[in-house]
Amino acid sequence: MSNVSQVAFGRGSRIVLNIYMLIFFTYMFLPLILMVAAGFNEFDTPSVTVWRGFTLKWFSVLAEDSRMWSGLINSFIIAFAVIAIALPLGLAGAFLVSRLDSRYNTLIYGIMVSPLLTPGIILGISTLIFWREAGVSGGLFTAAIAQASYISSYTMLMFMARLERQDISLEEAAQDLGANHLQVFWRITMPFLKPTILTASVIALLQSIENYNTTIFSIGGEHTLVTEIGARMRFGLSPAVNVIGIIFVVITIVCAAIYVIFREREKARAAAMAR
């Protein structure tokens, strides 16, 4: 057996385990399959129990839905604003915590990760109240700020993980050879962080677009794609919502497959190097 991390186990427990896995994945996927199926049903409320025949018409209904399109545009506006805020803040936070030798380090770190442990609605509410004091009412701006307050924590953790593996002597060598701080930063630190900047941007984008709980409390009268989906689920339910579900499922499966293949390849490469 080439893989050393695998534990051997008996036949009886293997059967029990397989049954457990089967139930688990049925539980996970059956609802999604039903949701996808209802998107192809001619019947005009989302249903699989009343089947009126196969149709693709809900795709065109969705394509003509202007509020969904404007919501999508708003989602991207907020997402790019969040990336622009969360990357510098997360990076600054990571530098601060990993390079500052102070007894307040743990406290600062704790405050910076606290938004991840705070319910999203409270981040939304507090941002809304805070900016109302400054005369700014709820809208795309407050939604972006509220989202960035916790997405910055994610980017900070990602940058910290990367900085932990950094060889500081490289920076010191450059300084000894006469490079100034800015040159060291741009030529050595930033290139080292580049892969993380990319992945952190992707994570920030996905987190922002997916977010509902924080956004709904901070966005005021505006809407994003996800808040609009939420509104449709309560009022005017139509299989067009299922079509959005289908699109999400397809995008997710493609992205997840790419991610897993990529990760396994990395693992195999790391294993080959270790040998």
Added chain:
Amino acid sequence: MNSLLRSFGPHLTALILLLAGVWIVGMIIGPQLIMVEQSFWHLDRGGDAVNITVQIDNEYNDVDLLLFDKMDLEAEKASAERDAKIAEIVASIAQKRAIIAELETREVTPKKVYSLRNYTIMGGSHLAIFLKTILASVAVTLIAFVVCYPMAYTVAKLATPNKAALIMLGLIVPYAINELLRVFAWLMILNYNGVANFLLGLIGFEPVPFLESGSGVFIAMVYAYILFMVFPIYNTVETLDTAQIEAARDMGAPTWQIHRKIVLPHAKPGIAVGCIMTFMLTAGSYSVPYIMTRGTVEPWFTQLIYNKFFESLNWNTGSAYAFTLLIACVIFVFLMMRIFNVSIRDIAK
């Protein structure tokens, strides 16, 4: 501070401190403090606003009557006695006008009063919903742990690499699909004429009103947040040296002992993170109760907060409710850190 200066020089250090400061003060602590501050005051209109309005009306009536009296007196024959009476009436009119002016300013500019009223206003029924939310969240967390621990252990230690990759894919896909859509799938299942009732009907049961009773919320919560338990546990179990498990087995330890003495202690930080995330997401969820009740019942505390803010427009009480929820989550975080004996550094990784 010195090491920061040494690595980055004065300018970049200043920029780093500025950005981190803006984030900590302007986006994390500041908003929370303002929210907490707001939860401790309310606008007081000097007793009852309606009473003031009635009082003002009465005073105006009195002034009118006095004016009539004055006009009557003025029509009378001039005398010292009459002038004295008129002067008296004029004085009392001025006095009443002063009272009216004072009352009217109180009517339009209510006073800001600091008190615990926003918290004590909660009352029995809302407190019951709060407790129900917390208990249900704990239950969801426990269910998630029981279901997810074997799965995380399987992926990390039992499956072959290819199978592990496939299972991972199977976990990531439902995890990454938007929360609203995951819940929506359950709306279709638990609707009055949905799949569950269709199947119950086939075996001869009456339809069950899952959504109207609020049980749909709980079912959808478990589904929506269960996967937040898998990944943290998986991450810690994966770092466990398999040789430890095999050594224990070779020495004859039964499976449950291996888990109790080796795997579970090693997975502590992951379990703590999983529990915190699941609890926090469940207790703080607005989307699930919003979709799964369709306005028929109000079983979740977050819905009360939403209503205070956006329906009854009482932001002060809303802030108090939100702060109560936050406190509950903070207590839960510290409880988990205590039970699993982990620090904040172990938690956020």
